[in-house]
Amino acid sequence: MEAIGPWRQRLEDTTYAPIERTSKVYWIWLSFLLAVIAWGGYAYYVQVRDGLIVTGLRDRISWGFYITNFVFFIGISHAGTLISAILRVSKAGWRTPVTRMAEFITVVALCCGALFPIIDLGRPDRIQNVILYGRWQSPIIWDVVAITTYLTASITYLGLPMIPDLAIFRDRTAGWRKWLYSVLAIGWTGETRQRSMLATIIATMMILIIPIAVSVHTVVSWIFAMNLRVGWNSTIFGAFFVAGAIFSGVATLVIVMAILRKIYHLEEYILEKHFVYLGYLLAAMALIMIYGNLSEFITAGYKMEVPGGSLAAGTEFHLRELFLNQFAGFYWYYFVGGLVVPPLLILIPWTRNIWGVVAAAFLIDVAMWIERYFIVVATLRVPLMPYEPRNYGPTWVEWSIIAASFALFGLLITLFVKIFPLLAIWEITEQREESEAAITESSPGARPQLAGEPAGGAV
Amino acid sequence: METNQDLSLAQEQTGQPDGKVGRRRMLKLFGLGALSVAPLPLLPSVLSSALTPSKGPTRSDYDPALAPNGRVRRWTMIIDLRYCDGCQSVGKPPQCTTACIEGHFAPEPMQWIEVFEADLHGGGTQFIPAPCQQCQNPPCTNVCPVGATFATPEGSILIDQTRCIGCRICMAACPYDRRFFNWGDAPQPPEAMLAHYDVEHQTPARKGTVMKCDFCPDMARAGTLPYCAQGCPNKAIYYGDLEQDVATNGKDIVSVSRFLSEHEAYNLKEDLGTKPRVYYVPGHGEFVGRDSTKKGRMATVWPWVQRAKGAKTWKR
Numbered sequence: 001m002e003a004i005g006p007w008r009q010r011l012e013d014t015t016y017a018p019i020e021r022t023s024k025v026y027w028i029w030l031s032f033l034l035a036v037i038a039w040g041g042y043a044y045y046v047q048v049r050d051g052l053i054v055t056g057l058r059d060r061i062s063w064g065f066y067i068t069n070f071v072f073f074i075g076i077s078h079a080g081t082l083i084s085a086i087l088r089v090s091k092a093g094w095r096t097p098v099t100r101m102a103e104f105i106t107v108v109a110l111c112c113g114a115l116f117p118i119i120d121l122g123r124p125d126r127i128q129n130v131i132l133y134g135r136w137q138s139p140i141i142w143d144v145v146a147i148t149t150y151l152t153a154s155i156t157y158l159g160l161p162m163i164p165d166l167a168i169f170r171d172r173t174a175g176w177r178k179w180l181y182s183v184l185a186i187g188w189t190g191e192t193r194q195r196s197m198l199a200t201i202i203a204t205m206m207i208l209i210i211p212i213a214v215s216v217h218t219v220v221s222w223i224f225a226m227n228l229r230v231g232w233n234s235t236i237f238g239a240f241f242v243a244g245a246i247f248s249g250v251a252t253l254v255i256v257m258a259i260l261r262k263i264y265h266l267e268e269y270i271l272e273k274h275f276v277y278l279g280y281l282l283a284a285m286a287l288i289m290i291y292g293n294l295s296e297f298i299t300a301g302y303k304m305e306v307p308g309g310s311l312a313a314g315t316e317f318h319l320r321e322l323f324l325n326q327f328a329g330f331y332w333y334y335f336v337g338g339l340v341v342p343p344l345l346i347l348i349p350w351t352r353n354i355w356g357v358v359a360a361a362f363l364i365d366v367a368m369w370i371e372r373y374f375i376v377v378a379t380l381r382v383p384l385m386p387y388e389p390r391n392y393g394p395t396w397v398e399w400s401i402i403a404a405s406f407a408l409f410g411l412l413i414t415l416f417v418k419i420f421p422l423l424a425i426w427e428i429t430e431q432r433e434e435s436e437a438a439i440t441e442s443s444p445g446a447r448p449q450l451a452g453e454p455a456g457g458a459v
Numbered sequence: 460m461e462t463n464q465d466l467s468l469a470q471e472q473t474g475q476p477d478g479k480v481g482r483r484r485m486l487k488l489f490g491l492g493a494l495s496v497a498p499l500p501l502l503p504s505v506l507s508s509a510l511t512p513s514k515g516p517t518r519s520d521y522d523p524a525l526a527p528n529g530r531v532r533r534w535t536m537i538i539d540l541r542y543c544d545g546c547q548s549v550g551k552p553p554q555c556t557t558a559c560i561e562g563h564f565a566p567e568p569m570q571w572i573e574v575f576e577a578d579l580h581g582g583g584t585q586f587i588p589a590p591c592q593q594c595q596n597p598p599c600t601n602v603c604p605v606g607a608t609f610a611t612p613e614g615s616i617l618i619d620q621t622r623c624i625g626c627r628i629c630m631a632a633c634p635y636d637r638r639f640f641n642w643g644d645a646p647q648p649p650e651a652m653l654a655h656y657d658v659e660h661q662t663p664a665r666k667g668t669v670m671k672c673d674f675c676p677d678m679a680r681a682g683t684l685p686y687c688a689q690g691c692p693n694k695a696i697y698y699g700d701l702e703q704d705v706a707t708n709g710k711d712i713v714s715v716s717r718f719l720s721e722h723e724a725y726n727l728k729e730d731l732g733t734k735p736r737v738y739y740v741p742g743h744g745e746f747v748g749r750d751s752t753k754k755g756r757m758a759t760v761w762p763w764v765q766r767a768k769g770a771k772t773w774k775r
Contacts, residue, residue, distance in 0.1 A: 051666045052625075053643030059775045062627045062640060122625020122640065122667030129624050133605040140604035140628055156489070197482045201489055227632045228598055228731050308634065308728035311577055311587075384636040385589065386577045390775065 008429055011269070015165070015423045016172060018264050022418065033411040040404020043397045044119065052122055054397045061380045061392040066120035069402055071372040072248065073113025073409075074147070074220050075241070079249030080106025080154060081213035083278075085206040093435065094277060096427040097269040101260065102253050103158040104420075108412040109252070110151045112405050117143070119401060139223045146219040150212050157205045163188050163198065165421040180419075217245040224375065230307065231318045231379035234300070240292040247285040248368035254278050254361035256413065258354065260422065269423060272354055276346075279357040282364060283343035290339050313383045326391075327378050330370050338367020523612040524680045526702040533614045533701040534674055534736065535715060536688075537724065538588055539708075541742030542695035544749035545574050545586035545756035549692050552757040555588050558690025559672075560761055564654075564662050566645035567761040567772040571637075571672035572687045574756060583751030585743035588696070590687065591616060591637045591672035592727060592735035599629035599638065608669070614736060615674040617658045623668040630669065634731050638671045639775075646770035648763040684709055693747050701736075 047054050057064050083102035087095035117140070118124055134141045167188035170181035188194060218238035225237035254275060261270045297319065306314030322331050342360035345351045351359075383389050394402075524532040546553045553574040565571050572590040579585055597616050600608050607623040610616055630638045645664035654662040659677040661670050675685035679698065683689075688696040688708060699706025699715055706715045718724070724738040743751040764772065 051641070051643040053771060053773055058642065058773060059630065059638070059640055060636065062630045117626070120626070122627070122669075123623065126622070126624045129605040129607075129622055133607075133622065135604060135606050138602050138604040138628070140602070140626060144604075193482070197485050200482065201486060204486065204490070223628065224631075226602060227628075228634045228733075229631065307731060309730075310580075311575075311727060312634075380631065384634055385573075386575045386587075387636070 007432075011423070011425055011428060012168060012172075014264070014266065014268065015421050015425055016169065018417045018422065019169070019173075019177070019419070026414075030411070030414060033407045033414065036407035037404045037411065040401045040407070043400035043404070047119075047397050047401075048124065054395060056393045056395050056398065058390065058392075060383075060387075060390040061377060063120070063376050063380060064392050065373075065394045065398040065402055066116045068369070068373045068376050069405055070113050070116035070120070071220055071241075071375070072369050073109045073116070073405070074217060075245035075248045075368065075372070076109035076252045077106045077113065077150070077154070077249065078213055078217065078242075078245040079109070079253040080104070080158070081209055082246050082249060082281075083253060084157070085209050085213075088202075088206045089210070093431050094274065096424055096431045097266070098253065098257060098274055098278075099161070099427065100158075100422060100424045101257055103154070103161075104413065104416055105249070105253055105256060106154045107151070107158055108409055108416070109249075110147065110154060111412065112409050114147050114151070115405070139219070139226045142219045143223060146212075146216045150209075150216045153205065153209050153212050157202075157209050159184070160198065160202050160205060161424055161427065162420065164190060164426040165424060168425055169421060177419075214242055217242045224379070228307070229379055230305070230312075230314055230382050231300075231375075233307075234296060236292065236296050236299075240296060243285060243288045243292055244368060244371065247282065247289055248365055250278055250281050250285065251361035251364040251368070254282070254357055255365065258358045260413075260417065264417065264422060266423065269428065275354045275357040276352060279346035279352070279360065282357070282360060283346045286339050286343045286364070290335075293335065293339070308384075311385060313389070317389075318378065318382050321381065321389075322374065322378055326381075327374060331374065334367040334370045334374070337363050338371070524676070526700055528702070530702050531612050532679075532703070534593070534676060534679060535699055535701045535706065536590065536593070536674070536685075536737045537697040537699075537706055537713075537715070537718060537740065538737065539695045539697070539722075539740040539742065540585055540587065540744070541740060541746040542693040542744065543574075543586045543588060543691075543742070544693070544744030544747050545576065546692065547744070547749060547753060547756060548747060550757070552759045553586075553588065554690040554692055555687035555696060556759050557762075558686040560759070561763075562686035563660070563673075564647045564651040564664070564763070565639075565670070565761075566641065566647055566664050566770075567764055568775050569639040569670060570759055571639070571670075573759075576754065576756065579743060579751060583743060584754050585751065586756065587727075587739070588687070589635060589637065589727065590737060591674065592635050592733065592737045593674055595734035595736060596732060598632040598634065598733060602628045602632045604628070611676065613676055615676050616671075617673055618661070618669055618671060619658050620661060620665045620668040620670065621656070623665075625667040625669070627669065634728055634733065638669050640669055641666050642773050643771050646761070646764050646767035646772050648766045649768070 055064070055066075080103040083095060084099045084106075088099070118127060121127065130141070130144060134144070136142075163185055166181050166185040167190065170178060170185050173181060218241065221237040221241035224232040225234060227233070257270060257274070257278075261267060300315045301319050304315050306312060306316075321327055342364050345356045345360040345363075348356075350356075377392055381389050381392070526532050551557070555572050556570050556574060559565060559572050560570070563571065572588055575587045575589055576584050577587055593614065593616055595610075595614060597610060600610055600616060603609075604626060605622055605624055607620075608616060608618045608629055625640070627640060630640065641664050644666050647662070647664055651663050654660065656663065657677070659673055659675075661673060664670060675683075675698075678685055684698050684707070685696075688698045691708070694708040694710050697706040697708045697713060697718070699713075701715055704715050706713055706718070718740075719738055722740040724740050726733075726735045726738060743749065745751070761772075764770075
């Protein structure tokens, strides 16, 4: 145990560093984000004042950027659940340095995403009607229930494993922070009884949160799939949405991880192998997404159904617009750039490194936003009656509010690193102790490299 | 600190200082805490469905109209396409749409009854006036989160614009493109502002809410045909009651069941299972002398737009 001493001290110092020191760049970055959010706030004020007429939305394509962004952010929120809960359940030891960030992305993305159905409302002043007159038959109410449940569970699941780390911070600080950490650490002393209690609660939550997460994105897809529309009227929607959510969630985690690792010098703990392992997950999910695309479009395209006969346009119009006409450029970017190239980047040995995985993750996130856009807009564009298909183009109001949502996402993460421990100190320590013990037991002579250990060096 | 107090309290109460009970209690507290917060939004509907007899999304503030047999009227509409030439012979925009717009102050660009031109097999076209289809399995009311759109006991689908939150999922759900949104301050003439708002008349229009054809049940109860049926120069639109099995276009009186079966009437998009109350008799204006290869109709106009001060219109 003695060998753990300086190593553990370094881990604590690294995790505490963002709270101690704040650079000038940080303040510039913060003001930039606040400016973007303020501009988005002004755009929303204009929208409330004049009505949704200031957007590019109209009767025939009545959902657009806002609902796209809603689906995208709720998808991102699946990062935390997958990395944290599923890897915890499967006892994958390498997860420990990345769980905290993943769990936090979940909470932040949920907060950003949940704003968008409200921003999209024609009468946000009547939001209380959802509570007063809510009907459980409506997919929108399913969404409200699922997302509030998921948010509650995610905050709990973020907070629980943080308690011991908050206690460490409590013992290091003074002033208002000490008060904050004392409250949040709810009297943690680290004695055995508390430890076993915490372990039980975390184990309960990690099992609970997996079905909740799956249900959330399934229900989000049902906002579409419960409607009689070509392109939405599909049984695969729930499963496909969950797969896409995990896909884009992990990609976002990779990007956030790479940025924070660079800024806060976490190279000792977040290793190349973490990126590569998450990259393997991305590659596997990309193959599932390709399968999902195939499965969705071939079952529709083989039959070319036209519901309503000669009155309406059908599957042929939808697929033609997607593959050949209006949306073709972006669709093939999504398919090739988002689903085919990223797994290649990850699997080919020359690019199987941090930069390769981050590049793949970036491509995936852009592609997944576009995919959500197709689901909303390309389907609504299919004419229901004999009229010319209408085109949708977002206005400056929509662009500004979308930009503000990404700025809000960045802002919440930026603030988080200044208040909360970025790494799960006790979990990383526990993991190291465990693997050390295991190695000492099995073969005291030869030891592979551990997380946080300089190459070839003995501790 | 709170946790420790809770634990010691638990130990005192149970007299078991081995920590076992404390852990359970802690688990329970967390579990109950999470469970009690999560389903809050569901609570009101659970309560209201427990306290009131459930009738689905049906709401009515008035006594429904009754047929002579004492049963509730079931309003219906039959549109005889053999008599509809899209008002080509009149040389005007479709008069059903015009009458509806003038009667309801339907804001531009809303055509609650819209005359579509659909292709026929063989190259010609037919005109199809399409009001709200008044489905008996309405996809729109099913998805409404707040019950703002609902079926009356008479079977008409209405919208309460004082409750609508403007989420527009009903517009995504309607397979007939028959719902219209007030994207901005709707252009209506000044006298519309004098109207007493009612779900059956929807005037004055409210920004950020959905509107559509209301099937004019208030006019039917007063013994008048809907604006569209009154406006049709060829008397192609019948309005009536399925319960009493009678309908009229203002000139002829027909037995609904006999008329529908004898003329092989159909519903739009029957395969979707929405069960509309609007029926069509197949045709392309042949009874008023229209040649099916003569295409096009005049564009709809909103006659009072100039009088709607400061209002902006938009395109569908």
